[in-house]
Amino acid sequence: MITCHQSIHKLLILTLLVSACNTTDPEFTIPVLPQRIEFSANRQYPEGIAYSPTLDLFLISSITQGKIGTVDQMGRYADLITDDKQLISSIGMKVRGSLLYVCNGDQGVSDKSTEHTALKTAGLFIYDLSTKQNVRRVNLAALLPNENHFANDIAFDAAGSAYVTDSYAPVVYKIPADTAQSVTIINSPLFAGVEGINLNGIVYHPDNYLIVVKSNEGKLFKIDLANTNTITEITGVNLPGGDGMLVYNNDLYVVNGRNQVSQIRSSDGWKTASLVKVDTVGYEDATTNVLVNDKVYTLNARIGEVSAAATAKDPSQLQASGYSIQQFK
16 A cells, blocks of 8 residues: 555655756867967977867977977977977978978077078978878978078968978979979069068968968968969058968968957959958967967967077077967957
């Protein structure tokens, strides 16, 4: 015989079970990177930044030490590649699959700088991220032995060929993915300029052209890859101090003036362009950017200190350890 007390007890249990079944399951989401990541790396001065989906880490370069490090979303730094004596200053970097492509340059402020390499170095070094070993080195400066050189940034076309800007020589190098093919040069009087940084950031557009920025003059140029003699200025915007760039949803995001990121848009195939937005909050001595999870992240690299030390020819000035990565808002 079921008593009243037993009936009430069973009813309470049933009510709790039904309530539990109707409770909304917790949502499991992909971790979101913070808007700003502060990190510490002794005397790193990281001009370049990339991101490896495989490692789930930012990769950063080093002007002063010619090495590669990693930074996680918590701001924890670790060395990754440190033992390549030929990598004088690691500058612009890009990840393609399991490979890391690094520009080798020398402003004369690296621990590895010599009188023979300072202002005379342009190379593309390729590393296997799984083994951390170098798999290819390309001496780009050898193509123009009488020029000053500084390899700065990299972009890839649809076939996997790499394009590298030289900030001192007025050229863009094409390095085919097929190692049997020769490295070639894209040059133009438009690329030449006064002493200092000329060509800098470079991106590939899926419509088969390159866009490069000339820092000294704040100009953008379009290079038609179907006919690399066709090089035109993109009018309508001026980006003094233009540095690293990326293309996202057909907009161009340019780090410029060392203190902002400018979002640029074109409606005529990049014959002309206009300014959409400028983000000025959180950028200090910024250099370049990278896309992670549909967000643009920019590296604050203390690049002004590097310029001052290079001008003074005094690398001992470069002793800082604090840097940051800022999200575009």
